[in-house]
Amino acid sequence: MNPPVVVTIAGTDSGGAAGIAADLTTFAALGVHGACVVTAVTAQDTTGVRAVHPVPTQMVLAQLDAVLDDLPVAAIKTGMLASPETVVCLSTRLRGLSGTRPRLVVDPVLVATSGAVLGSAEVVAAYREHLLPIADVVTPNEDEFDALGRPDLANVLVTRGGDIPTTNDHGTGCTHSSALAAYLAHGLDRATAAARADAFVARQLHLSKDWTLGRGRGPVAHLHPLTPGEIA
Ligand SMILES: Nc1ncnc2c1ncn2[C@@H]1O[C@H](COP(=O)(O)OP(=O)(O)O)[C@@H](O)[C@H]1O
Ligand SMILES: Cc1ncc(COP(=O)(O)O)c(N)n1
Secondary structure (H helix, E strand, O other): OOOOEEEEEEEEEOOOOOHHHHHHHHHHHOOOEEEEEEEEEEEEOOOOEEEEEEOOHHHHHHHHHHHHHHOOEEEEEEOOOOOHHHHHHHHHHHHOOOOOOOEEEEOOOOEOOOOOEOOOHHHHHHHHHHHHHHOOEEOOEHHHHHHOOOOOOOOEOOEOOOOOOOOOOEOHHHHHHHHHHHHHHOOOOHHHHHHHHHHHHHHHHHHHOOOOOOOOOOEOOOOOOOOHHHHO
């Protein structure tokens, strides 16, 4: 039987903690086929974001069209969108989809765990006007919820850390929204999918809580360890 297909529309993180790396590894863990549309390349590590190179909006749309024209997409997750043009054009493309619309999870990546601002005021305005209204679920953290002007919308699910003591939490927001999209693609309702996504992130945070990778906020684990004999 075919696995459900989920697309992430997001940026890369050279440190492998957040963005596309987090999304595709989460999809693989949760039994969905992951496709990816890259919106920006970041030079980033556990201590912060050094540089951002946005992918031109036409190239973002070309990637998305290639996926949507060929694969039966059950769900889409958006992460870092990098430019207001990308937010607006993407929203128009998604709104115009015919047939059964994929479930849409919008993680409005505006502030990184390191504190770096990843979305300008123009990006915020474009989210509010174009993307939030068509999402099934929007998953801002507290800072992003504030940046968006605390929208009073039924589809907004504000995420708030948790009680696992760890500094290895870089990539948790991406992992959480990807897990939510994967569970929706499997057909779960929103409340169940959200609860399962919380549990999935907690499991991964447990795996990485004692790691000492990098000098800053280390990565949440993307591993799903096989037994030692299966690995090497
Ligand atoms: N320390 C933690 N303990 C348990 N769960 C956590 C922790 N940090 C994050 N999570 C889980 O990850 C989700 C996203 O976390 P959040 O800190 O809001 O993400 P980000 O700030 O990276 O966007 C939370 O809703 C929660 O389910
Ligand atoms: C490319 C990219 N996408 C998203 C995030 C946010 O992730 P986090 O909130 O865990 O820093 C990030 N730092 N980089």
